[in-house]
Structure formats: structure tokens, C-alpha cells
Amino acid sequence: MNDAIRGKGASPPESLASPLSLPAAPLPTLRPSLALLTDRYELTMLQAALADGTAHRHCVFEVFTRRLPAGRRYGVLAGTGRVLEALPAFRFGETELAYLERAGVVDDRTLDFLRGYRFTGTITGYPEGETFFPGSPVLQVEGTFAEAVLLETLVLAILNHDSAIASAASRMTSAAVDRPVLEMGSRRTHEQAGVAAARAAVVAGFAGTSNLEAGFRYGLDTIGTAAHAFTLLHDDEPAAFASQVEAFGPGTTLLVDTYDVPRGVERAVEAAGTGLGAVRLDSGDLGALAVEVREQLDALGATDTKIVVTSDLDEHAIAGLAAAPVDVYGVGTSLVTGSGAPTCGMVYKLVARTDGAGRMQPVEKASTRKSSQGGRKAAARRLDRDGRAVEEVLVTGPDEQVVTWEPDGSEGGAEDGRLRRLHVPLVTDGAVDSRWVGAYGVANAATQHRTSRAELPRGARRLSHGDAAIPTVTWRL
Numbered sequence: 058m059n060d061a062i063r064g065k066g067a068s069p070p071e072s073l074a075s076p077l078s079l080p081a082a083p084l085p086t087l088r089p090s091l092a093l094l095t096d097r098y099e100l101t102m103l104q105a106a107l108a109d110g111t112a113h114r115h116c117v118f119e120v121f122t123r124r125l126p127a128g129r130r131y132g133v134l135a136g137t138g139r140v141l142e143a144l145p146a147f148r149f150g151e152t153e154l155a156y157l158e159r160a161g162v163v164d165d166r167t168l169d170f171l172r173g174y175r176f177t178g179t180i181t182g183y184p185e186g187e188t189f190f191p192g193s194p195v196l197q198v199e200g201t202f203a204e205a206v207l208l209e210t211l212v213l214a215i216l217n218h219d220s221a222i223a224s225a226a227s228r229m230t231s232a233a234v235d236r237p238v239l240e241m242g243s244r245r246t247h248e249q250a251g252v253a254a255a256r257a258a259v260v261a262g263f264a265g266t267s268n269l270e271a272g273f274r275y276g277l278d279t280i281g282t283a284a285h286a287f288t289l290l291h292d293d294e295p296a297a298f299a300s301q302v303e304a305f306g307p308g309t310t311l312l313v314d315t316y317d318v319p320r321g322v323e324r325a326v327e328a329a330g331t332g333l334g335a336v337r338l339d340s341g342d343l344g345a346l347a348v349e350v351r352e353q354l355d356a357l358g359a360t361d362t363k364i365v366v367t368s369d370l371d372e373h374a375i376a377g378l379a380a381a382p383v384d385v386y387g388v389g390t391s392l393v394t395g396s397g398a399p400t401c402g403m404v405y406k407l408v409a410r411t412d413g414a415g416r417m418q419p420v421e422k423a424s425t426r427k428s429s430q431g432g433r434k435a436a437a438r439r440l441d442r443d444g445r446a447v448e449e450v451l452v453t454g455p456d457e458q459v460v461t462w463e464p465d466g467s468e469g470g471a472e473d474g475r476l477r478r479l480h481v482p483l484v485t486d487g488a489v490d491s492r493w494v495g496a497y498g499v500a501n502a503a504t505q506h507r508t509s510r511a512e513l514p515r516g517a518r519r520l521s522h523g524d525a526a527i528p529t530v531t532w533r534l
Contacts, residue, residue, distance in 0.1 A: 091146040091211060092171075095210040096210045099209055100157070103167055103207065106203060107166055112201065113203060114410050115410065115411045115417065116407055117197060117199045118199075118407050119197050120194070120195050120212060120216060120405050122401050122402045122403045125525055126397075126398035127398075129224065130517050130518070130523050131189070131510075131513060132188065132190070132224045132401055133187075133189070133226070133227045133506060134186065134187050135185060135220050135257040135261065135502065136257065137184075137483065137498075138493050138495070138502065140196075140211070141484065141494050147207070147208065154172060170203065175487060176484070179200065181197045182196035182481070183479050185493060186509065187509045188513065190449045190527060192451060194434045198212070202410065208405075213404070216401070218399075220403065221395035221401050222392065222393065223258070223506075224261075224395070224398065225372070225391065225395045225396035225398065226258040226392060227510060229388060232373075233375050236383065237264035237386070238258075238375070238387075239264060239365075239387045240259070240263045240266040243267060244389070246393040252271045255272075255277060256271055256499060262506065265277065265279060265280040267279065276495075276499070277496075282310045282312075285312060294321060295327070295328065298327075298328035298329070308334035310335040310336065311328070311333065311337070313338065314338055318350065319349070332359075335384070336354070337367060337387075338350065339367045343378060343383070344377065344381040347366060347382050350364055364383055364384050365384065366383050366386060367389070370391065372391075372396060407420055408420060408433060409431065409432055409433050417433075419432035419433075432454070433453075433456055435462045435480065436480055437449075437450045437476040438450070438477045438479060439475070441474040444512060446512045446513055446527050447514070447527060449530070450476060450531075452534060453531060453533050454534030458534045462534065463478065464476035514526055
């Protein structure tokens with residue numbers, strides 16, 4: 058700073074202090090522990106419960122949503138596998154414990170408990186990829202209060218995000234019918250959310266993703282060739298196309314709308330020949346352009362060349378292109394933001410716990426518009442004779458009876474159809490069922506979704522506003 062301004066030898070005013078004179082802040086780090094991805098009140102509840110002796114009461118928590126987002130007729134459960142993958146990393150190491158002690162979050166007794174924390178309880182739930190409705194108990198976490206309450210924020214963060222993405226993705230793949238839909242929204246969201254969104258999209262039927270980390274973690278097919286920047290890099294469009302074909306062969310996808318679309322299509326075929334894999338349209342009136350491009354490609358002899366369309370698509374735009382000669386859709390922003398519904402409103406509520414005598418008792422909230430239904434539930438879906446879902450059935454009653462309940466035909470006459478049980482074991486005594494994690498878990502979830510969505514009643518997949526596709530009813534043992 059100029060001495061004439063501040064006076065030779067004088068200290069700079071506080072407001073003009075150089076950033077270099079301030080104490081250095083620690084750089085943010087990526088840590089293997091996920092234990093601090095939670096809300097403070099989970100730990101303060103734990104402290105109070107440890108002090109009064111209720112921390113070790115046996116409890117059942119349920120995850121459900123009270124209502125679907127406006128206009129949605131069904132939801133899609135996604136993220137279950139990510140919850141199970143997160144459990145081994147939900148540990149309080151010395152770094153996390155030191156922070157909690159330094160910040161005065163909890164007392165020494167609670168720190169000692171957290172030092173040895175491991176989830177040793179049981180988790181059951183709907184298989185990932187299953188459709189759900191208001192009140193559906195999509196996840197049940199059972200264990201001591203101390204063990205189960207700590208998972209609330211992590212479970213809800215994963216399931217609310219991933220289920221919102223999968224619910225939107227299902228509407229998109231439904232609108233696309235048999236045409237593939239590709240995920241390409243990583244740049245429109247948080248870097249880790251992009252990985253989770255890609256995974257959830259594939260659960261709901263997307264054919265691939267542009268996100269390489271998602272491909273690496275979950276074995277997903279990855280897609281992508283070139284952006285407009287690659288064309289602009291070169292002296293002209295023919296040079297750009299020739300370079301891409303040289304690198305990746307004639308089966309590549311060429312982006313033809315950087316300049317003039319008809320001229321771009323002509324140059325694309327000149328560069329790759331009639332075996333050109335695909336052309337991509339990323340702007341303009343996609344429906345009209347697709348018609349014109351299809352006619353031009355056919356006239357040039359490139360009858361097998363596919364047309365890929367991108368550019369701010371959502372389920373409504375995809376449905377609007379149903380009659381256009383489009384072969385593949387690419388979706389970004391609308392997918393990773395849940396297409397207007399970025400969360401599912403799922404909650405994690407205590408529904409049963411042991412009393413002082415060790416007997417399991419139902420508990421419930423009576424708050425206005427935030428009530429819950431006490432007691433553990435078994436869940437099933439009633440299917441008619443054609444295999445179409447007609448209602449979601451929640452079975453309640455004495456805890457020991459609900460635990461062992463299985464559909465046996467006594468819940469309705471033959472004319473009422475059969476019940477398909479919905480809950481499956483996910484974690485038993487702390488051990489994760491490997492069917493639901495990793496690449497294998499994603500493949501299972503995608504299969505589950507196809508089966509479940511096919512059961513929905515006719516009209517359930519319409520994009521117009523409407524009520525939940527099937528009602529949720531309660532049957533007491």
C-alpha cells in the first residue's frame with residue numbers, strides 16, 4: 058500500500074488489512090467418515106437418552122412420505138443401496154470426536170458411546186426401484202434408540218434426493234416408451250449429487266450416463282462424444298467432423314447444429330459415410346428439425362443413422378416428441394433437479410419402542426398435518442386378476458404378529474385379487490445384504506422398477522395432474 062495514503066510505518070486500517078495477514082483457515086478435506094453428515098440434534102437427543110436410561114430401548118423407525126409432490130401419481134424408491142453402502146462409513150473416528158469435543162456438542166459419556174458406535178440392528182424395506190405411495194413404509198430401521206436415531210439425517214438425505222430423481226426419471230422413460238433416454242446433467246448440480254443422480258436415473262430406466270464416476274462406481278454404461286467447443290476449435294466444420302471420425306470411427310455421433318443444420322448433416326455424412334452412427338440436435342424446434350433431418354439423412358443414404366436430441370428436455374418435452382423421428386433423448390437439468398420436485402418429503406419417524414417393562418408399544422404423532430400412524434407395519438400391494446395394482450395395504454396390530462405376517466388369502470376374497478408382500482431384508486444384525494449394493498444392486502433395482510411400474514393401473518403413467526395411482530388402506534390383525 059502507498060505510504061502516502063497510510064503514513065510511513067503506520068499499520069493499515071483494519072478494513073484494509075491484507076488477506077495474507079489473517080490466520081490461515083484449514084483447507085476443507087474429504088474424510089472417509091460420514092458420521093458428521095447429520096444434524097446436531099441427533100447427538101443431543103442421544104446424550105439426553107444416555108443420561109436418563111432410555112437410549113437402549115428397542116425401537117422401530119419408519120421412513121414414509123405423507124403425500125406425493127403435486128400432480129405425481131406414484132413415486133420411485135431409489136438410494137437404498139447407497140444407504141447400505143454408507144453404513145460401514147458411519148463411524149466416529151478421533152478426528153470427528155475431537156471436533157465434537159472442541160465444539161462442545163456433547164458430553165464425555167456421549168463421546169465414549171460414539172467412539173464405539175456401530176449399527177448392529179436390522180433394516181427392512183421396499184426393494185430399491187419399487188414404486189411407492191403416500192404412507193408406504195419404504196424403510197424400517199430397528200435397533201436401540203441410540204443406534205437408530207443417529208441414522209435419520211443420512212437416510213433421509215439419500216432417499217429424498219435419489220427417490221426424487223428416480224421418480225422424475227421414471228416419468229421420462231415412460232414418456233419415451235421404447236426409445237433410450239440418456240443422463241447428462243452432472244454439470245447442473247453438485248459434483249457428488251451428479252453421481253447419485255446418474256445412479257438413480259438408471260434405476261428408473263435410463264440407458265446410460267455421461268458421468269464417469271457413476272460409471273466407475275456402479276458399472277453404468279457411459280456416453281458422450283463432443284460439444285460445440287470441439288467444432289469451434291477447428292478451422293471449419295468439415296475439419297472437426299473429420300477429426301472426430303478419425304478418432305472414433307464412423308459409428309460416432311456428430312453434433313450438427315453449431316452452424317447450419319442442413320449443411321451440418323451433409324458434412325457429417327461426407328465425413329463418416331452412410332454408416333454414420335448418429336447426429337445430435339441441441340437447439341431449435343427439435344420436432345420440426347428431426348423430421349427435416351430424417352428426410353435428409355434418408356435421401357443421402359444414411360437410413361440407419363440415428364437422431365439424438367438434447368436441449369432442456371423434460372418428460373413433457375419428450376412426450377411432445379413422440380411422433381417425431383427421434384431415436385434417443387438426452388436429459389440434463391430437469392433430471393438432476395427432479396423435474397420440479399427435488400425432494401420426496403420423506404420423514405423418519407419413531408413408530409414403536411419398548412416400555413419400562415420391555416414390551417413393544419406403538420407410538421405416534423398427533424400434530425396437525427404431520428401425524429404419524431403408530432406401530433410397525435407390514436406392507437403389501439393388492440393386484441387384480443390381470444396383475445394390475447389396485448391398492449397399497451398396510452398391516453398393523455400386535456408387534457409380534459406383524460413381524461411374522463405373510464399374505465395367506467384371508468385378507469380378501471378371490472375377487473379382490475392377491476397380495477404381493479413388499480418388504481425384503483436389507484440389513485440383519487448389522488450385516489448388509491449384498492444383493493442391494495454396488496453395480497449388482499443397481500441392476501436389481503432397475504429390474505425391480507420395470508416390474509413394479511408394469512403393475513400400475515392404466516392411466517397411472519399419464520403426465521397430467523391427478524391423485525395417487527392407487528389408494529393406501531390399513532388392515533388390522
